[in-house]
Amino acid sequence: MTESPQQTLDDATAVLRSALAGDGDAVVGAFDAVVDRSGLAGAYGVAWCLAATMVGEPVPPGTCALDFPGIDEADYDTRWVARFVSAYANADADTGEALFGAAVADGLLPDCLLTLAGSTVATLRSRAG
Numbered sequence: 715m716t717e718s719p720q721q722t723l724d725d726a727t728a729v730l731r732s733a734l735a736g737d738g739d740a741v742v743g744a745f746d747a748v749v750d751r752s753g754l755a756g757a758y759g760v761a762w763c764l765a766a767t768m769v770g771e772p773v774p775p776g777t778c779a780l781d782f783p784g785i786d787e788a789d790y791d792t793r794w795v796a797r798f799v800s801a802y803a804n805a806d807a808d809t810g811e812a813l814f815g816a817a818v819a820d821g822l823l824p825d826c827l828l829t830l831a832g833s834t835v836a837t838l839r840s841r842a843g
Contacts, residue, residue, distance in 0.1 A: 733834065734835050742827075757827065758814050790825070791822065795833050
């Protein structure tokens with residue numbers, strides 16, 4: 715079942731509200747509810763929406779690097795978020811899907827999604843302040 719764009723936005727809003735409140739369990743629970751309702755495709759849609767929130771509109775011109783200085787020393791979830799958001803900024807859905815699939819295969823998707831939600835909140839806070 716494919717989610718509607720409004721459902722995806724509503725789910726992303728629920729994830730962000732939980733992340734803003736500092737409730738990691740609720741962030742994971744919100745993603746779990748999406749997976750229960752719409753499968754991994756639904757969770758991917760919410761993650762892509764969070765990446766869009768981080769990048770902002772309009773998408774900056776040019777390309778974004780998928781690798782950064784010191785990225786190989788970062789934790790898996792941090793590397794994943796940097797590369798996933800870069801894939802979004804580059805309009806590279808194939809890479810985004812590959813990264814998502816790799817996190818699933820590695821059993822680390824929940825950690826990656828939690829870090830993505832936290833990074834999105836940090837980005838929003840830095841823009842506001």
